Amino acid sequence: MSNPDPSADSSNLALGxxxxxxxxxxxxxxxxxxxxxxxxAQIGIGRRALRRALEVLEAEGRIWRHQGKGTFLGxxxxxxxTSLEELxxxxxxxxxxxxRLEIEPALARLAAVRATNGDIExxxxxxxxxxxxxxxxxxxxxxxxxxxxIAEAAGNSLLLAIFDMVDRIRQDTTWRLLRERARSGERQxxxxxxxxxxxxxxxxxxxxxxEHAMREHLELVREGLLKVxxxxxxxxxxxxxxxxxxTASTKKEIRHGT
Amino acid sequence: MSNPDPSADSSNLALGxxxxxxxxxxxxxxxxxxxxxxxxAQIGIGRRALRRALEVLEAEGRIWRHQGKGTFLGxxxxxxxTSLEELxxxxxxxxxxxxRLEIEPALARLAAVRATNGDIExxxxxxxxxxxxxxxxxxxxxxxxxxxxIAEAAGNSLLLAIFDMVDRIRQDTTWRLLRERARSGERQxxxxxxxxxxxxxxxxxxxxxxEHAMREHLELVREGLLKVxxxxxxxxxxxxxxxxxxTASTKKEIRHGT
DNA sequence: ATCCCGAACCAATTTGCAAGTGGTTCGGTG
DNA sequence: CACCGAACCACTTGCAAATTGGTTCGGGAT
Numbered sequence: 374m375s376n377p378d379p380s381a382d383s384s385n386l387a388l389g390x391x392x393x394x395x396x397x398x399x400x401x402x403x404x405x406x407x408x409x410x411x412x413x414a415q416i417g418i419g420r421r422a423l424r425r426a427l428e429v430l431e432a433e434g435r436i437w438r439h440q441g442k443g444t445f446l447g448x449x450x451x452x453x454x455t456s457l458e459e460l461x462x463x464x465x466x467x468x469x470x471x472x473r474l475e476i477e478p479a480l481a482r483l484a485a486v487r488a489t490n491g492d493i494e495x496x497x498x499x500x501x502x503x504x505x506x507x508x509x510x511x512x513x514x515x516x517x518x519x520x521x522x523i524a525e526a527a528g529n530s531l532l533l534a535i536f537d538m539v540d541r542i543r544q545d546t547t548w549r550l551l552r553e554r555a556r557s558g559e560r561q562x563x564x565x566x567x568x569x570x571x572x573x574x575x576x577x578x579x580x581x582x583x584e585h586a587m588r589e590h591l592e593l594v595r596e597g598l599l600k601v602x603x604x605x606x607x608x609x610x611x612x613x614x615x616x617x618x619x620t621a622s623t624k625k626e627i628r629h630g631t
Numbered sequence: 632m633s634n635p636d637p638s639a640d641s642s643n644l645a646l647g648x649x650x651x652x653x654x655x656x657x658x659x660x661x662x663x664x665x666x667x668x669x670x671x672a673q674i675g676i677g678r679r680a681l682r683r684a685l686e687v688l689e690a691e692g693r694i695w696r697h698q699g700k701g702t703f704l705g706x707x708x709x710x711x712x713t714s715l716e717e718l719x720x721x722x723x724x725x726x727x728x729x730x731r732l733e734i735e736p737a738l739a740r741l742a743a744v745r746a747t748n749g750d751i752e753x754x755x756x757x758x759x760x761x762x763x764x765x766x767x768x769x770x771x772x773x774x775x776x777x778x779x780x781i782a783e784a785a786g787n788s789l790l791l792a793i794f795d796m797v798d799r800i801r802q803d804t805t806w807r808l809l810r811e812r813a814r815s816g817e818r819q820x821x822x823x824x825x826x827x828x829x830x831x832x833x834x835x836x837x838x839x840x841x842e843h844a845m846r847e848h849l850e851l852v853r854e855g856l857l858k859v860x861x862x863x864x865x866x867x868x869x870x871x872x873x874x875x876x877x878t879a880s881t882k883k884e885i886r887h888g889t
Numbered sequence: 890a891t892c893c894c895g896a897a898c899c900a901a902t903t904t905g906c907a908a909g910t911g912g913t914t915c916g917g918t919g
Numbered sequence: 920c921a922c923c924g925a926a927c928c929a930c931t932t933g934c935a936a937a938t939t940g941g942t943t944c945g946g947g948a949t
Binding site: 421443 | 922923924929931932
């Protein structure tokens with residue numbers, strides 16, 4: 374007898390019995406299968422043959438395994454890093470801007486609908502503060518407070534938490550110089566004007582206008598960031614500051630282009 | 632001059648020696664101070680006096696302490712309320728759905744632009760799995776995997792992290808029954824069809840169509856959730872149970888099979 | 890009486906260790 | 920050559936002990 378597959382002698386047997394087990398609804402409610410050693414003994418085959426069968430099932434997506442944990446039914450649950458530091462390492466300023474462009478216009482729209490008059494008063498005061506702020510540090514603080522107040526006024530605690538998360542990443546010390554350069558000069562005045570427009574739209578309950586104004590504002594911020602990142606500095610290079618973001622961003626920039 | 636503070640006899644002594652220690656740069660590179668018991672012995676005072684001195688330093692912001700951890704130099708690191716449990720307590724299903732309605736259409740649009748062919752293949756396979764899944768648990772798993780794969784394909788790690796955060800909150804065990812009821816019955820088939828439409832749009836690189844299809848899908852999901860929440864106890868357990876007029880007090884109209 | 894110290898206890902955290910699990914390699918057996 | 924049993928490695932989990940800040944209590948000095 375010529376067997377074309379040399380490794381399918383008892384592994385196929387194991388595979389069959391395993392499929393039978395899985396379909397037999399023996400583990401209907403169970404998420405976790407017995408350990409390989411036990412399972413092998415139950416089926417009556419060796420552990421090696423069992424593992425070959427499990428590999429097939431894993432490739433099919435019917436089970437997933439993890440060393441030290443066990444073998445489980447269903448698709449592999451996706452891992453998720455919630456650590457802020459980890460996230461800051463894995464992202465870069467342009468990604469953050471993209472996220473802001475998705476979230477903050479929605480926040481402005483919601484704020485236009487749900488903001489209390491108290492919220493609007495606070496926004497107006499903050500806008501003045503932002504406009505009259507002289508130093509870069511102050512501008513950044515007031516600007517951050519302004520955006521966050523809009524996020525608060527939107528009245529969705531989960532969205533607010535997301536905004537805070539993004540904002541903390543944005544304020545990462547590594548990108549501090551970058552932000553200062555992107556904000557310097559005449560852009561600041563345009564930003565102040567755009568802030569006024571957003572707040573006016575919110576105050577007049579014009580949801581669509583608020584969303585539009587916020588998107589316009591963030592698009593300009595994004596543009597400024599891009600300019601600073603792509604055509605920067607003849608001097609005052611700080612290698613440490615630039616190294617980490619540049620490597621990450623260049624990689625992603627390629628993805629943008631494709 | 633009489634001493635107005637009766638509790639400053641040896642605590643002040645401890646405070647002086649502590650300040651000396653901190654300024655002496657003895658712990659220059661160190662972030663962590665010795666345990667209170669050791670430190671008290673070193674300075675030569677009692678633990679109680681030491682703790683009073685430490686309280687002052689903590690109030691000044693020069694150190695921070697945490698039970699079980701130790702005493703550390705510098706300001707207390709900012710506590711990030713990104714804790715999932717805390718967040719789950721403060722939000723509710725409708726907020727989560729609103730957030731999904733803001734984020735996932737954007738993810739679908741981005742995925743239509745950036746998805747690799749491998750991504751699209753995975754999406755197609757997942758759609759089949761979701762459609763052919765029989766039990767509620769399986770449907771939920773495959774559905775979650777499908778939505779997450781779209782989020783992955785969008786190619787923005789920060790947005791993906793946000794999606795994961797929202798998804799974990801959504802999958803909170805407290806809302807499990809709610810989700811099962813919202814998914815039951817004929818809605819599942821519509822969902823499958825809507826999934827196909829989203830994936831088809833992504834595969835054909837129609838960004839706007841993908842965004843629109845995803846928004847339509849989530850709006851239906853939201854509507855289902857609303858129905859389940861506002862018209863509780865569908866009582867579709869068995870036909871026999873249903874005709875019992877026990878629920879006469881419920882003036883809500885019973886959902887007929889439409 | 891007041892204040893301080895030492896000791897003991899409580900609560901939160903970290904650490905160390907053992908058990909359990911998948912991943913791998915080895916020699917033995919037919 | 921295929922298979923098995925065994926042993927070992929790598930990773931995870933769970934638990935108990937040790938560590939540490941937080942608190943209370945009794946004794947003693949002033």
